[in-house]
Amino acid sequence: MTEEFCALARTLERRDVLSGEEQQLLSQLPARKRRFAAGEELVAEHAEPSESCLILSGFVARAQFLADGSRQLTAIHLPGDFVDLHALLLKVMDHSVVALTSCEAAFVPHNSLVAVIEASPHVGRLLWLSTVIDGAIERACVTSLGRRAAAKHLAHLISELLLRLETVGLTRGNSFDFPLKQADVADLIGLSLVHTNRTIQELRSQGLIRWDGRVMTITDLAQLHKYAEFDPTYLNLVKRPR
Amino acid sequence: MTEEFCALARTLERRDVLSGEEQQLLSQLPARKRRFAAGEELVAEHAEPSESCLILSGFVARAQFLADGSRQLTAIHLPGDFVDLHALLLKVMDHSVVALTSCEAAFVPHNSLVAVIEASPHVGRLLWLSTVIDGAIERACVTSLGRRAAAKHLAHLISELLLRLETVGLTRGNSFDFPLKQADVADLIGLSLVHTNRTIQELRSQGLIRWDGRVMTITDLAQLHKYAEFDPTYLNLVKRPR
DNA sequence: CGCGCAATTGATTGATGTCAATTGGAGTGG
DNA sequence: CCACTCCAATTGACATCAATCAATTGCGCG
Numbered sequence: 001m002t003e004e005f006c007a008l009a010r011t012l013e014r015r016d017v018l019s020g021e022e023q024q025l026l027s028q029l030p031a032r033k034r035r036f037a038a039g040e041e042l043v044a045e046h047a048e049p050s051e052s053c054l055i056l057s058g059f060v061a062r063a064q065f066l067a068d069g070s071r072q073l074t075a076i077h078l079p080g081d082f083v084d085l086h087a088l089l090l091k092v093m094d095h096s097v098v099a100l101t102s103c104e105a106a107f108v109p110h111n112s113l114v115a116v117i118e119a120s121p122h123v124g125r126l127l128w129l130s131t132v133i134d135g136a137i138e139r140a141c142v143t144s145l146g147r148r149a150a151a152k153h154l155a156h157l158i159s160e161l162l163l164r165l166e167t168v169g170l171t172r173g174n175s176f177d178f179p180l181k182q183a184d185v186a187d188l189i190g191l192s193l194v195h196t197n198r199t200i201q202e203l204r205s206q207g208l209i210r211w212d213g214r215v216m217t218i219t220d221l222a223q224l225h226k227y228a229e230f231d232p233t234y235l236n237l238v239k240r241p242r
Numbered sequence: 243m244t245e246e247f248c249a250l251a252r253t254l255e256r257r258d259v260l261s262g263e264e265q266q267l268l269s270q271l272p273a274r275k276r277r278f279a280a281g282e283e284l285v286a287e288h289a290e291p292s293e294s295c296l297i298l299s300g301f302v303a304r305a306q307f308l309a310d311g312s313r314q315l316t317a318i319h320l321p322g323d324f325v326d327l328h329a330l331l332l333k334v335m336d337h338s339v340v341a342l343t344s345c346e347a348a349f350v351p352h353n354s355l356v357a358v359i360e361a362s363p364h365v366g367r368l369l370w371l372s373t374v375i376d377g378a379i380e381r382a383c384v385t386s387l388g389r390r391a392a393a394k395h396l397a398h399l400i401s402e403l404l405l406r407l408e409t410v411g412l413t414r415g416n417s418f419d420f421p422l423k424q425a426d427v428a429d430l431i432g433l434s435l436v437h438t439n440r441t442i443q444e445l446r447s448q449g450l451i452r453w454d455g456r457v458m459t460i461t462d463l464a465q466l467h468k469y470a471e472f473d474p475t476y477l478n479l480v481k482r483p484r
Numbered sequence: 485c486g487c488g489c490a491a492t493t494g495a496t497t498g499a500t501g502t503c504a505a506t507t508g509g510a511g512t513g514g
Numbered sequence: 515c516c517a518c519t520c521c522a523a524t525t526g527a528c529a530t531c532a533a534t535c536a537a538t539t540g541c542g543c544g
Contacts (some may be wrong), residue, residue, distance in 0.1 A: 046475065064385040067471050072385040086378075089371040089484055094378050094476035121360065128370050129331040135377040136328075136336050142380060143306040143314040145387035146432025150500080182523065190388025192501050197524060213522080229309050233288065234336035242331055392532080424491065434533050439492060455490080 005029065005106075007080030007168055008054055012126045014167050015133075016242045022123050025116050031106035036099040043084050043097040051107040052085045058103025059180065061188065062095045073187045075138055076100070076161070080168040086131050088113060100184050125242055136234040145190050148228075150199045151206075153189050155228035158209060162218060163232055175217035182213075247271065247348075249322030249410055250296055254368045256409045257375075258484045264365050267358050273348035278341040285326050285339040293349040294327045300345020301422060303430065304337045315430045317380055318342070318403070322410040328373050330355060342426050367484055378476040387432050390470075392441045393448075395431050397470035400451060404460060405474055417459035424455075 005027050012018060018026075033056070036042055042053055042060060060083060061073040074095060077083045083097050088110050117124035140160070144153040165176045186196035203209045208224045210217040218224055247268050254260060260268075275298070278284055284295055284302060302325060303315040316337060319325045325339050330352050359366035382402070386395040407418045428438035445451045450466045452459040460466055 062381065064381065066385070066389055070389050072388040074381040074384040086374040089367060089374050090378065090478060091480075091482055091484070092475055092478070095381060118363065121363075124366075125331060128373070131370070131377065132328040132331050132373050135373065135380060136332065138377060138380040138384060139304065139306065139316040139337060142316040142383055142387060142432075143308070145384060146314040146429075147308055147312050181521095187388075190384075194502075194524085195500055198500095201524085233334055236332060236334070238333075240333055242333070423489095435490095436492085436534075437532050440532090443492085 005031075005054075007056060008082065010168050011080040011082075011130065012123075014239070015129060015236055016122075016126055016239060018123075018126075022120055025120055025123060029108050029112055029116065031108050033104060033106050035104050036102065038099055038101050040099045041096050042099060042103075042105055043087070043093055045093050045096040047093045047096075048091055049084065049087050049093065049110075051109045052082060052087055052113065053097070053105040053107050054082050055079050056104040056106055059100040059178075060097055060103055060105070061100050061184070063098045063187070064095045071187050072190060073098075073184065075134065075141065076157075076188060078161075078164055078168060079170065082127070082130055085113075085127060086134070101179050122242075129236070129242055133234075133236055136236070140234050150189070150191055150195065151202045152228050154185070154196075154199050155203060155208065155224050156230055157189060158203075158216065158218065159221075159225055159228050159230040160232075160235070161216075162221075163235055163237065167237065174219075174221050175215055177214065178211065178216035179214050247273075247296075249298060250324065252410050253322035253324075253372065254365075256479055256481070257371060258364075258368055258481060260365075260368075264362055267362055267365060271350050271354055271358060273350050275346060275348050277346050278344065280341055280343050282341045283338050284341060284347055285329070285335055287335050287338040289335045289338075290333055291326065291329050291335065292353075293351045294324060294329055294355065295339070295347040295349045296324050297321050298346040298348055301342040301420075302339055302345055302347070303342050303426070305340045305429075306337045313429050314432060315340075315426065317376065317383065318399075318430060320403075320406055320410060321412065324369065324372055327355075327369060328376070343421050364484075371478070371484055375476075375478055378478070382476050392431070392433055392437065393444045394470050396427070396438075396441050397445060397450065397466050398472055399431060400445075400458065400460065401463075401467055401470050401472040402474075402477070403458075404463075405477055405479065409479060416461075416463050417457055419456065420453065420458035421456050 009018060009023055009026055043049055055077055057079050060077050062075045064072050064074060087093060117127065144156050148156060162171060162174065162176065165171045170176055182196050182200065183193050186193045189196065191199065200211065208218070208220050208227065210219055251260060251265055251268055285291055297319055299321050302319050304317045306314050306316060326335070329335060359369065386398050390398060404413060404416065404418065407413045412418055424438050424442065425435050428435045431438065433441065442453065450462050450469065452461055
């Protein structure tokens, strides 16, 4: 398996077993590898991409823009995530994908994805699954935005990130690299920059996290989960026949 | 085609052409039809359903509950929507599905869905598409919650509902039956009941809508769209080969 | 007529946004 | 090495939005 697809296989295998042939199929997908700087757009809103992009390194997010210039990041994505796989069916992008840090992505043509899916309906279902988990993550986000207090929302997001990053081997114990700007976190949790700053300070002063802008460390995981009412069911981190 | 699947076929056909055989396949799906009263649960959180449910009449919503007893409705669903199709892959429900009005639903066994998908990859893709559109709708909701003022959020939701209901023939011009309680609307847009009431009044006083608790009438559609910055791209109401 | 649910209103509190500085640290050129 | 600049983080003061508490109204129904 080529280096590029380790992360993908790892993500898929977190939810079901891949046979050797299936791994083969994935590793033979053609991919155009590209590097982006923080702030660049990987995929533009209203574009009609003929390839989907798999994140290899760095953090990216889906973004929607409003007339007043503000922006909401509707989801954050990590290495191993097939960010715009849904474009395979949606045809027209309803949001753009932006780099939050410098990152690398592999662009895979839709027609070769279709070929893989036809060759292996099981891999097809696992890809379908990954779009459906994206939906579950967005549902959790809706609930956080609608009904959780700011600090709990942020605590929930951090809890989720730790688990998702563990899946792809990007944690060291309870800490992980998280070189985002507070302004990006603000757009992620739907708050103003100033209030985001105060919210972060609250989690710090509660002794739940440490974050210097580069490394996020969860100081008290059990407490963080309890505080955020975090239930990882929606991430489907269970191996099952699918 | 049996009566039950008219709505489903109609929803799918809004996005692509179905051949006669494909319609056949759909119409032959076995279905257990059930009726629910407002407030009842169609599918429970943490359940592991072996069937997915297609809404035939009425309004239902996905709901997530919090420890303090509050609730967020992460999406509203209409006749023709295959609400918990994603359970086919997710296995465990991360939310429950509740009836907002009295409603009817058809429960379709997962194994017969898998059979249809294997018989027709194209229908499979259209079902995949429908889960992916649910995701797009949730993204729009995230943006509304995070970055739109309350009244604009509500205006956006109403704009969306009109279009989605048109798709399944449930509108009369710019009006449609909408027998929800304001408390449900509150849980849908993430506001308190009192503030929801005032938000509705604002849209009324701006001359955008009329709503007596049963029938919603959009008085000035162009203005409503403009006010909400409504861009229907995300609903994918375009016929294309998928 | 009276009950009960849903809608509405008023008053108040609390959370969050906005505006305007200020601080701190990394890089840059002299 | 030191000023200087720039960007991000932080702080304070204040305005605005939304939640909460507590009535009150309106309507359908027995």
